[in-house]
Amino acid sequence: MATNQLSGLVSGFDWKTFIDSTIEYSSAPITRLQSEQSKNSSKSNALSTLDGKMTVLQSSINALTDSTSFYSRTAKLSSAATTWSAAAGTGTAIGDYKIAVTQLATASRLRGTTDIATGISASNDVSGITLSTMPLSAPVTAGTFTINGNQITIDLADSLQDVFDAISTATGGTVTGAYDSTTDKITLTGSGGPITLGAANDTSNFLSALRLANNGTATVASSSSLGALPQTTRLDAAGLRTPITAVDGSGNGSFTINGVEITYNTTTDSLKTVMARINASSAGVSASYDAATDRVSLINKTTGDSGIFISESSGGLLGALGLTASTVERGKNALYSINDGPELISATNTVTSGSHGIDGLSLTVGATGTDTVSVSGDTAAMKSKINAFISAFNSVQSFIEEQTKITSVNGKVTAATLSNEREVQSWSQTLRRNAFAGIDGLDSTISRLEGLGIDFTSGTNELTIKSQSTLDAALTNRPDDVAAFFSTSSTGFAARIKASVDLIAGTDFGKGYIDNQLTKITANNKSIDDQIAAIQRQLDQQRELLTASFIAMENAQQSYNNMQTQLTKAFSSTSSSS
Structure with a gap:
């Protein structure tokens, strides 16, 4: 017997709609579970966002634990129009330094004799000397x-x-x-x-x-001798008054400057190439030629009272340049004093702690005279870190407030996503309490944020700079105290806040409260998935059973109808025969 899958075709009863309604009614637990799961997902998203904000706060706190920026310094000269410049390194003692310079450092110099070249003519007859070939400067x-x-x-x-x-x-x-x-x-x-x-x-x-x-x-x-040494002509043809004889048969010779050997060849080298060789060497001197005086000079590359030592065999190039016959003009050391103290000496015009003993203070002077260097804290770097912390702290607090509040408008109560999470609300209070409390045991004039002009905005858990002048004064005049307040290991402000935030947000070495909450939510949603799947299996089985039952009913009804039709036909036929 064929079965009939059309709902109610025989019975006239729409049993498929009945089954759908029955299953839908039985699915109510799934709807409740899905609603719970949706709320959990919203909580998870909110906690993940909070975790991100906590991470930013952790970074800002870590920056405060690094005291380097709190010891940054600026140096300013009292005179606006000056040839001096000053710089202060990390940790330079804050204060004013009166600098009096009585002598600048100069470099030692060795000047050769003048007129080292022959004149423009060997005789008074200049009829053969053309203007284009005269060896002039x-x-x-x-x-x-x-x-x-x-x-x-x-x-x-x-x-x-x-x-x-x-x-x-x-x-x-x-x-x-x-x-x-x-x-x-x-x-x-x-x-x-x-x-x-x-x-x-x-x-x-x-x-x-x-x-x-x-x-x-x-x-x-003529105001002076006219002949000049051609710098690019090879040495044996350059017209030196004193010939170079201390060379071998190929024209090779050498000399030393400050113990560094310089070689030359009279047949291939010119004055220019030899001077370039000197300047590029490690002798520490610069060689130059003055065409106006027809003279070669050596000058130390560094200033200070130090010598220039030259040596060569008799008849060498240095002798021909008049350098061996000259005496070194000794350079001078810079002479100065600080705060009317004893005279100090520096080999250069950049005086550093190596000569005055003040760590990090460097001064470059371009003239003698007196000026005052004021060393103070570099407030820019410190302000940047403090402002970054306040911004991150407030971002966390405002987000917690937004996600945990319960509002009522016209009798309608609205609860935020995390309003039932008392633990989240307690995190906000913990952060506020730790930010407000004082720091004990510091050898410092600053023990609370309010000592820096920082306090809570009335009626909120958010920080604000209430007195910029107080903060600026502390950063400028007492940066060491500010550093101690924020950066003291274990007991400083940053360490205390960091401990609280690390418990909430976790670290590289362990999970925090937020991670634990997220883990619980994930597990709960997984359990809900399992429950929904189990209920759905039951509903699917129920649908199959109901469908099978109603199909059987339809088939039975169809069989009954067929039998009744046959009986009716039979009775009708019998009646006609009689």
Whole structure:
């Protein structure tokens, strides 16, 4: 016999709707459990958010336990217009330091003799000396120059004698020029009164290059010898007055400066390459050439009263440069005093604790004189840490307040997510109590937050800076006391707050109260999942049983109807036959 799956087709009773209603009514426990699970999830989310805020608070507290920033210092000079600069390191003693500098440090110097190069000509005859090849400190430029109002035009291909002739021609023979190889100077001689050199529209530097300047007389001579050593010409062809002989057959020689050997080759090296070699060495000196005086100098790279020691064989390069015949000009040490104390000595113009003994204080002076350095706490770094703590603390407190409050509006009571969690409310009170309490046992003038101008906002558990001036004064003038208040190990403010927060939020070494709460909620939700699954299995079984029963009823009803139809037909047939 075929079964009928259509609900009520035979019986006329919609049993499927009946089953759905029955199962829905029986599902009420699942709905209650799901509601409980939803509340648990909301609590879990709220606690996770609180845990994040606690982590931020922990970080701000850890920053307070590091006392480094509380010992940061600033140094300020009393004079705004000064060539001095000052700096103070971590932990420098706070106070004012009167600095009086009576002598600046200078570097030792060894100056060679002047006029180390031969003159511009070996004889007084300069007809073969062209302007372009004269070994001068400043090369001559082509153009015009003026003598007694007469303009002379020159070209670089002209010889020096050509220029003398042009001067004589332009001035009608009243001014003549001559070169003296003995003095390596040019002399202009006038026969008609004082010589006047130059004009505003001159285009050649001939007069300045030959060191000729007005003196109000009829005779003008070069102010100094003219010849200069060409720095890029190889040494054996540079025209040194004193020849270099202390070299081997290939031109190799050497010398020492402060015990450091410097080598050279007269056939390949120039004065420029040798000086560069000296400057790049570890000898600790700088070599330079002054074309105006035709002289090489060595100067220590560091200041202070210290020597320069040179050595070479007779006939070497240093001798040719006039350095071995010179005496070292000893440098000077800086001389100064602090707070009218005894005279102190520094080899450099940057005086540090190495000479004055004040840890962390450094002063660079650019002139003699007196100034005052004021060392105070670096409030910026300290303020940043304190403000970060207050912000994190208030974020935790305001969140707990928001999540635990119960409000009533027009008789309608609304409870926040964590309103039934008394433990969460107690965390807020613990934090407030520990923040408010004093710190015992400190050798400090600050034992409470209010000593820093910090207190609770009235009617709340949140902190605020009520007196910025009090905080600034403490950070500026008593940073050590502030550091002791916040950072003292085990008993300081930060340590006490940290202990409470660590219990709530946990650490890398163990779980806190929040973790335990979250674990309980997770376990509870897992248990609810299991209960819902068990109830659902029962409901599924109940649906199957009810469905099977009603199908059986429908089938039985169908069988009864079929039998009745057959009987009716049978009776009807019998009746017709009779």
